[in-house]
Amino acid sequence: MESKLIADVEFTLLRQIEHPSGDVLHALKASEKSFKSFGEAYFSSVKMAKVKGWKKHKEMTLNLIVPTGAVRFVLLDDRPKSPTYNVFNEFILSRTNYARLTVPPGVWVAFQGKTDQENILLNLASIEHDPSEAESKKLEDIPFDWET
């Protein structure tokens, strides 16, 4: 497991603005580098220890933020010409590690719930959902120890 950040992946710490009635949490601005275009926003919840994935997009850039609970993301670079080909990255996003994870096309992604409460990610996707631009693999087809 290498620690080098996969090329074109961005990990951006985000501001949480404290307020006595409830905090405001930044997610994404159109003027930020991570923003490509707006295609669709959706939430995905993932139960404790469950894993969703693997999935790889041909066109979609993902911008992932976790407002509720904690989600572990594992990424694998599958672009043969990439300087980080075959590199894995792992991130746990939550309100205590509040950040945005930008995933370019061509990178495999899977994610796992890490609390017994609800774990919810927001994906601000650069294009609308289109099954023809995504590939899937079974969890066991990419070696990663999800038990740890």
Add this chain to the structure above:
Amino acid sequence: MESKLIADVEFTLLRQIEHPSGDVLHALKASEKSFKSFGEAYFSSVKMAKVKGWKKHKEMTLNLIVPTGAVRFVLLDDRPKSPTYNVFNEFILSRTNYARLTVPPGVWVAFQGKTDQENILLNLASIEHDPSEAESKKLEDIPFDWET
């Protein structure tokens, strides 16, 4: 309190797609009528019984979705030429009333937390945050009974 929907306000029921590992929740697609442009996405949390508002935007269209907890939204149409001038609308959004509330410029908005757990809204705003295009009023400056 009238029940007529304020002109240009949209209340859109959204799909929650059930999945044994955790559901997927729709929010907004670029091809939908409620989408104007993408300026910024942010979350705002609001504690039980607390109210944030009033606020009115000159330019921003809000698209509001509640993935966690429950939030009560109260809207007041302040556009003199609107067919629904001075009309109030009230909505409670949650996972059991899972919907998107589209609020056009010129409409006052305030919102209140409705559960003892976290109550979080996502705003998919048509422009980036800009204090010069928003007006504020104190809670007591618009008559509404927040205790009920």
